[in-house]
Structure formats: structure tokens, C-alpha cells
Amino acid sequence: MKLNKQTIALLLGLIGLVAPLLMPLEGLNFAGQITLGIFLMAAVFWLLEPIPIFATSVVVILLQVFFLSGQGLLGDYLGQIEGYSPQSFRDFYGTLASPIIILFLGGFCLAAASVKYGLDRNLTRWLLRPFGTRSQYVCLGLMVATATLSAFMSNTATTAMMITVVIPIIAQLDKADPFRKVVALCIPFAANIGGIATPIGTPPNAIALAALREQGIEITFSTWMMVAVPLVAVMLLVAWRLLLWIFPPATERFEVKFEGTLDKSPAAIGAYCVFGLTVLLWVTEALHGISSTVIAFIPIALLPALSVLDKSDIRGFSWEVLWLVAGGISLGLSLEQTGLAAWLVDLVSWGALSGFMLFAVFGAVGFGLALFISNTVAATILVPLAVGLGVSGAAGADFNMTILILVIAVTVSFPMVLPISTPPNAIAMSTGIIQTKDMARSGLIIGLCGFGVTLAFGVFYFPFFF
Amino acid sequence: MKKIYILCIEDEPEVLEAIERDMGVLEDSFPLETAENTTEARQVIAEILEQGDHIGLILCDHVMPGENGVDLLVELNKQEKTRASRKVLVTGQAGLDATIQAVNEAELSHYVAKPWDPEKLIAAAKLLLTEYILETGLDPKPYMEVLDGARLLKAIHEKGLISDS
Structure with a gap:
């Protein structure tokens, strides 16, 4: 087998899938370890795209049905974990018609x-x-x-x-x-x-x-x-x-x-x-x-x-867009339900950060990710972590999960710096009227303004509703 | 990313050179492979397909030593992986029967009579490669600037050729 980019990406993904099972992770049950593996594999595949992004999403659902559902291969074993009950495979399939x-x-x-x-x-x-x-x-x-x-x-x-x-x-x-x-x-x-x-x-x-x-x-x-x-x-x-x-x-x-x-x-x-x-x-x-x-x-x-x-x-x-979204929703289910999201969130001490700083950190990461990868995938990776923050209570009393999630959803739409940032950008580039540097310069300034405006709205306007 | 090749089959070196020169403007997006006869062509095709790449356009001479071009095109049209490939006969010597066979059995996309007008040949190649991308549903983003952009934009608008992600 030739060691091209695609093969390396596939191997990295598989390592990500298996690695969390081989090491003891304190505070995380076995279901959480499996979910972490699926999450890492999906993240690698979504970033490096050895297979199409929507295909990764349905592979996620496949893995969940086989290894995380009560009816899957590990159903009986997962059922014995204390304080945890595995989800039905119907929940994962259900995301396709949510x-x-x-x-x-x-x-x-x-x-x-x-x-x-x-x-x-x-x-x-x-x-x-x-x-x-x-x-x-x-x-x-x-x-x-x-x-x-x-x-x-x-x-x-x-x-x-x-x-x-x-x-x-x-x-x-x-x-x-x-x-x-x-x-x-x-x-x-x-x-x-x-x-x-x-x-x-x-x-x-x-x-x-x-x-x-x-x-x-x-x-x-x-x-x-x-x-x-x-x-x-x-x-x-x-x-x-x-x-x-x-x-x-x-x-x-x-x-x-x-x-x-x-x-x-x-x-x-x-x-x-x-x-x-x-x-x-x-x-x-x-x-x-x-x-x-x-x-x-x-x-x-x-x-x-x-x-x-x-x-x-x-x-x-x-x-395929619906598959992409469904896979994202499904992955989010397991991240929350197995306690992985809260566990990941606990790796960082958020208590020191104010509500505004949380918006800024999540927004900035979302903006950075969505510059290079699918906006949907960027949201898929970050939104469950925001949910984890909300559920675990790690972020302090004044934390507003709804607004944080909205801030993430909005900021991932703003990176429009590169032709690869969004399909509309790619289409505009193909006209031959603009050069990459024209798009990069104006897109970066406007995108950063969008980021700033979103933060301001998150602090001053969204709280009127949530 | 999977590449889309242009394949040129021609036994006369000067003619082959002329085609290579004309197709040079597409070289950055569509690599060109050449063959001097149908046997060599089959090898080249097998190699390209083995890599998982595509053959978007086949420019083929008719009269060559050994098997003639139309027979090869007919055969390629029967094979799954080269059916959608756009097939062009580049010839000065194909008789009516051979031409009819090429149209009916190889679903010939285009006929170029020697000597040709380079601009027309390039225009035809762009059109045919656009059709190939539309038929196979390959990602058109890398090719929009070189090919028939208007037609690709129409397909993006009306057929969802590219979707939001």
C-alpha cells in the first residue's frame, strides 16, 4: 500500500478510534472511551477528508449503533456500567429523521x-x-x-x-x-x-x-x-x-x-x-x-x-447535507449521554473565564476551524462542548448555554477569507474577477467584524431573549 | 484528489505533437496521456483507472497500424468506467461506414477533421469535459475557471451540484 495523504489520514483516524480504549482515562467510563474514539476518528476524517465529510457522518452513526447502543455488539457489557444505561439504536437512527x-x-x-x-x-x-x-x-x-x-x-x-x-x-x-x-x-x-x-x-x-x-x-x-x-x-x-x-x-x-x-x-x-x-x-x-x-x-x-x-x-x-447534519446530531447525543462532553470540558478550568471570555474563546476556535473545514463540522465539534459546559456546571453561575451555542452557530458562518472557506467563496473565485488576496483581505476584515459584532450581540442583545 | 485525464491516441508523431501543444492550455487541470496505438492505449487506460483516476476525454485517430480507432472507441463505450468518457474522433480518413459506427456504437461526442482549428478544438474539449463532470457528478470546484463556468453555475443553482457544508 502506498503511503499517500489519504492513507495517512485513514490511519490517523483509526489510531484516534482505538487509542482511547487502550489507555486508562480517569473519570471516564468505557462508553465514554468508545465515544472519545469515535469523536477523534471523526475529527481527523473531517479535518483531512480521506473520505467525504458526509460519509464520515454516517460512519459515526454506524459505529454508534454497533458499539454504543444497547442492541449492539457490546450492549450487555455497556449495560453493566454503573450509573449508565446505553442508548437504543433507535435514538441514533432517529437523528436521520429528527x-x-x-x-x-x-x-x-x-x-x-x-x-x-x-x-x-x-x-x-x-x-x-x-x-x-x-x-x-x-x-x-x-x-x-x-x-x-x-x-x-x-x-x-x-x-x-x-x-x-x-x-x-x-x-x-x-x-x-x-x-x-x-x-x-x-x-x-x-x-x-x-x-x-x-x-x-x-x-x-x-x-x-x-x-x-x-x-x-x-x-x-x-x-x-x-x-x-x-x-x-x-x-x-x-x-x-x-x-x-x-x-x-x-x-x-x-x-x-x-x-x-x-x-x-x-x-x-x-x-x-x-x-x-x-x-x-x-x-x-x-x-x-x-x-x-x-x-x-x-x-x-x-x-x-x-x-x-x-x-x-x-x-x-x-x-448528503442531511446525512452530515444527522451524523453531527448523533455524535452530540453520545458525547453528552456518556459524560464525555463534560469530561472534556473538565480538562480546562473554565471557572476563571467570564461569560464574555467564553463566547470569545469558543467563537474564535469556531472561526478558526471554519476557515479551513466545513462550517457544519466546526459547529458539530464545538456545540457538544458548550452543552458539556452547561451540564457540568463548570462555567459558573452566570453562564448561559443557549447564548453560547448561538454564538458558535453564528460565528462559524463568518469565516470567508479563503476560497476553501465556503462553497460560495469558491464560486466567486471561479469567475476570475478576483484574486485570492482580494478575497483574503476583504474577507478577513469583514469576518473579524462579524466575529466582533456577534460577541457584542451575544453580550447585549441575545440576553433579551434567553 | 482524483485526476481527470485527457487521452490522445495517434500514430503520427507530428500530429500527436500538435494535439499536445493545443491541449497544453488545459494541462494544469487535466493531465494529458498519449498512446501511439490501441494496444498502448489500453495499457494507459488500465493504469489511469487503477489509480482510481478518471478519463474525461479521449481524442482518437482512426487509421492506425493494427486495430483502428473506431473499434477501440466502441469497446470503451461498452466498459463501465469509460462509458461516460467523452469520445472524439480526430481523423482525415474515416469513411462513412466507420463514422456511422462511431456515432451509433461508440456514442461519439465530437468529430474533428484534420487539419483542425486549435481554438475550436480547445473550445470543444472544454465543452466535453464540462459535460463529463456534469454526468459523473464530480466536484466541479477545481475546474470552474477553465471549463464552461456558466453551465456549471446553472447546474449548481438548479441541480444542487455543490451544496452548503
């Missing part, structure tokens, strides 16, 4: 319907209209439209659509005009930021929501938006001003034309109605009290029933 996964599936259905009938393009047309033709306001308009769409659709798909429309137009600008760079960068940045706005905006949000649900804390769709939308609005304005400051445009006027008319076929009307109804019910959750995860099933059932979505549309969903 309410949060259903919420995302509902979002996928809406997104697929709106792409199929051009609702996203038409929405963009309407959203852009009030912004006129002065170049800096057109840029703000593009950012608002991108962020709005990416709050409900995939950040990546939104970026692809916006870039497709905008690139031919900026290609006509003078090659030396920095406004070209502003436009090419404002779209991916707004897409990354916009994903924060709703629970279904981007997968890390799901990791946070699922972990909070496990702790009996349910955040409604409307509460999430009340918490996140102001932050998104602030950051869009900050990113907008900063981009114009870093790349001062030479063009005074700039016009973006979105072609097309509203599809008025019966299926399209059905799509609009279901979209409108679902979003309306989601944002009014506080009024009627029906959980957003319950409402999410309306589009899942109605869109195929109305022949808005057909078989091939359903096959085209990004199922």
Missing part, C-alpha cells in the same frame, strides 16, 4: 420549487427594484437580495444564481474598475451572512437547534429570526461599506437586469402558495404555537401532491 432534519427537508422542498418555477429570480427582480441604478446602492441591493434568498435556500445555489446574472454585466465594465471586485465579492459574502438569518439558512444552525432541543430548549422560527435578522442586517451594512471602502468604485451607474416573467402555470401558482403559506406559518409561530418543525411537513407533503415537485426533483435534493 424534527430539525425534517425542518431542513421542508426547506429543501421550498427551495427546489422556487428554483424550478423561477421564484428566486423573480424575487430578486422585485428586491432589486427599489435600489435604483447608483452603483453603490445597486451593490447593497444585490447583497440584500442574496442574503434574503440564502436565508431560505442554499447559500451555494443562491450565489450561483446571482453570479450567473451579474457576471456578464460586470464583464462590460472597465477591467481596472475596482467595482468589478466589489460585485464579485459582495454576493458570496452576503450569501454567507444571509444563511444566519433563519433556522434553515445554513446547516450549522441545525446543529445548534438540535443540541438545544436535546436540552429541552426549543427556539421558535420567529425567535431565531428576531435574534438573527438584526445581526444579519448590521453585518450586511458593515460588509457593504467595507467593500466599497477597500475597493472604491469608479463607476457611478450600474444596472442589473433580471430577465424573465412570472410563471403563471397552475403548478407554479401552487408552488408560490405553498411557499407563502409555509413561510407565513413559520414566522408567525409565536402567534399560533405550532412548531416550525411540524409546519415543515406541509411543503414536503403538498408540493409532490400538487405535482409541483416530481420524482426527479426529489432525487435532486442535497441529501
Whole structure:
């Protein structure tokens, strides 16, 4: 066997899997040791990617079912550990259909319907209209439209659509005009930021929501938006001003034309109605009290029933994203339930840190990880530790676990320094209009502002809600 | 990362050189392998596939010593791992029958008559490699700048070719 990068990563992962079983770890039971092994293996695989990240997630579930469940190979043995009862394999499988996964599936259905009938393009047309033709306001308009769409659709798909429309137009600008760079960068940045706005905006949000649900804390769709939308609005304005400051445009006027008319076929009307109804019910959750995860099933059932979505549309969903999230949720279950999360947290003495410093430390680690690896994975690794802090009580009395988890979920969306940081960044780079150093410079400044703004919101604004 | 190869099968050294020169612009993203006849081509293909890499594009001459090019393309089209590979006949001498066979049985993607216009050949190669990536669902991110970006963006928007992570 050749010792290439992939093989080394696989070996390291396997060492991580086995090592915790071979050494005595004080204060950790055998189930915790197994979980630590799975956690280390997953972390290595997610970092070095010898296999796709979603594959690692389902391997995690496989290992949990075989080695941590009461019905698995070690079921009887695990049952004898004092003060511990192994989970049912159903709990691990259940993560694949957990309410949060259903919420995302509902979002996928809406997104697929709106792409199929051009609702996203038409929405963009309407959203852009009030912004006129002065170049800096057109840029703000593009950012608002991108962020709005990416709050409900995939950040990546939104970026692809916006870039497709905008690139031919900026290609006509003078090659030396920095406004070209502003436009090419404002779209991916707004897409990354916009994903924060709703629970279904981007997968890390799901990791946070699922972990909070496990702790009996349910955040409604409307509460999430009340918490996140102001932050998104602030950051869009900050990113907008900063981009114009870093790349001062030479063009005074700039016009973006979105072609097309509203599809008025019966299926399209059905799509609009279901979209409108679902979003309306989601944002009014506080009024009627029906959980957003319950409402999410309306589009899942109605869109195929109305022949808005057909078989091939359903096959085209990004199922691997759901696997990625489910594996993350499942791993979180064992981390908490076996006491591993609390044990890991106890390795550091947190009592000395104030609430603000905790936000700063977790946020900084999340930001750093998400620069290089998947945002979802960064959240998956950090959120269970935040839960551990909450459960073990190691962080002192004024510690607010909910806010810490939200801070993590939000900060992992901000690293947009490198083309590999997020898929929208990669798409923007492929236009050839910007260079890596343009993205690194503006992305780092804006990302760090995002980090700072999140900390400020965590300290001054989030406590009004939690 | 798995590589996507361009394979060129041509017995005349000058022609092979010309193709290598034209395909040079894609070399950074798509390494080029060459073979002088079908026997050598089979070896090269086996080696590439053994490494787990892909063959995105096959540019093949028709009249060569030994077996002719169309027969090889027909055979490759029957094999699982080279079915999606885009197949191009680069020739001045293929008769109507051979050409019909190539279209019908090898699902020929493109026909290049010698002598060719380098720009057209590169454009065709980019288009065909884009199709290969779309058909196989490989990660398009490393290739978006060199290939048909607009088409890849459309697939990302409409088909979720890349998803959030």
C-alpha cells in the first residue's frame, strides 16, 4: 500500500478510534472511551477528508449503533456500567429523521420549487427594484437580495444564481474598475451572512437547534429570526461599506437586469402558495404555537401532491447535507449521554473565564476551524462542548448555554477569507474577477467584524431573549 | 484528489505533437496521456483507472497500424468506467461506414477533421469535459475557471451540484 495523504489520514483516524480504549482515562467510563474514539476518528476524517465529510457522518452513526447502543455488539457489557444505561439504536437512527432534519427537508422542498418555477429570480427582480441604478446602492441591493434568498435556500445555489446574472454585466465594465471586485465579492459574502438569518439558512444552525432541543430548549422560527435578522442586517451594512471602502468604485451607474416573467402555470401558482403559506406559518409561530418543525411537513407533503415537485426533483435534493447534519446530531447525543462532553470540558478550568471570555474563546476556535473545514463540522465539534459546559456546571453561575451555542452557530458562518472557506467563496473565485488576496483581505476584515459584532450581540442583545 | 485525464491516441508523431501543444492550455487541470496505438492505449487506460483516476476525454485517430480507432472507441463505450468518457474522433480518413459506427456504437461526442482549428478544438474539449463532470457528478470546484463556468453555475443553482457544508 502506498503511503499517500489519504492513507495517512485513514490511519490517523483509526489510531484516534482505538487509542482511547487502550489507555486508562480517569473519570471516564468505557462508553465514554468508545465515544472519545469515535469523536477523534471523526475529527481527523473531517479535518483531512480521506473520505467525504458526509460519509464520515454516517460512519459515526454506524459505529454508534454497533458499539454504543444497547442492541449492539457490546450492549450487555455497556449495560453493566454503573450509573449508565446505553442508548437504543433507535435514538441514533432517529437523528436521520429528527424534527430539525425534517425542518431542513421542508426547506429543501421550498427551495427546489422556487428554483424550478423561477421564484428566486423573480424575487430578486422585485428586491432589486427599489435600489435604483447608483452603483453603490445597486451593490447593497444585490447583497440584500442574496442574503434574503440564502436565508431560505442554499447559500451555494443562491450565489450561483446571482453570479450567473451579474457576471456578464460586470464583464462590460472597465477591467481596472475596482467595482468589478466589489460585485464579485459582495454576493458570496452576503450569501454567507444571509444563511444566519433563519433556522434553515445554513446547516450549522441545525446543529445548534438540535443540541438545544436535546436540552429541552426549543427556539421558535420567529425567535431565531428576531435574534438573527438584526445581526444579519448590521453585518450586511458593515460588509457593504467595507467593500466599497477597500475597493472604491469608479463607476457611478450600474444596472442589473433580471430577465424573465412570472410563471403563471397552475403548478407554479401552487408552488408560490405553498411557499407563502409555509413561510407565513413559520414566522408567525409565536402567534399560533405550532412548531416550525411540524409546519415543515406541509411543503414536503403538498408540493409532490400538487405535482409541483416530481420524482426527479426529489432525487435532486442535497441529501448528503442531511446525512452530515444527522451524523453531527448523533455524535452530540453520545458525547453528552456518556459524560464525555463534560469530561472534556473538565480538562480546562473554565471557572476563571467570564461569560464574555467564553463566547470569545469558543467563537474564535469556531472561526478558526471554519476557515479551513466545513462550517457544519466546526459547529458539530464545538456545540457538544458548550452543552458539556452547561451540564457540568463548570462555567459558573452566570453562564448561559443557549447564548453560547448561538454564538458558535453564528460565528462559524463568518469565516470567508479563503476560497476553501465556503462553497460560495469558491464560486466567486471561479469567475476570475478576483484574486485570492482580494478575497483574503476583504474577507478577513469583514469576518473579524462579524466575529466582533456577534460577541457584542451575544453580550447585549441575545440576553433579551434567553 | 482524483485526476481527470485527457487521452490522445495517434500514430503520427507530428500530429500527436500538435494535439499536445493545443491541449497544453488545459494541462494544469487535466493531465494529458498519449498512446501511439490501441494496444498502448489500453495499457494507459488500465493504469489511469487503477489509480482510481478518471478519463474525461479521449481524442482518437482512426487509421492506425493494427486495430483502428473506431473499434477501440466502441469497446470503451461498452466498459463501465469509460462509458461516460467523452469520445472524439480526430481523423482525415474515416469513411462513412466507420463514422456511422462511431456515432451509433461508440456514442461519439465530437468529430474533428484534420487539419483542425486549435481554438475550436480547445473550445470543444472544454465543452466535453464540462459535460463529463456534469454526468459523473464530480466536484466541479477545481475546474470552474477553465471549463464552461456558466453551465456549471446553472447546474449548481438548479441541480444542487455543490451544496452548503
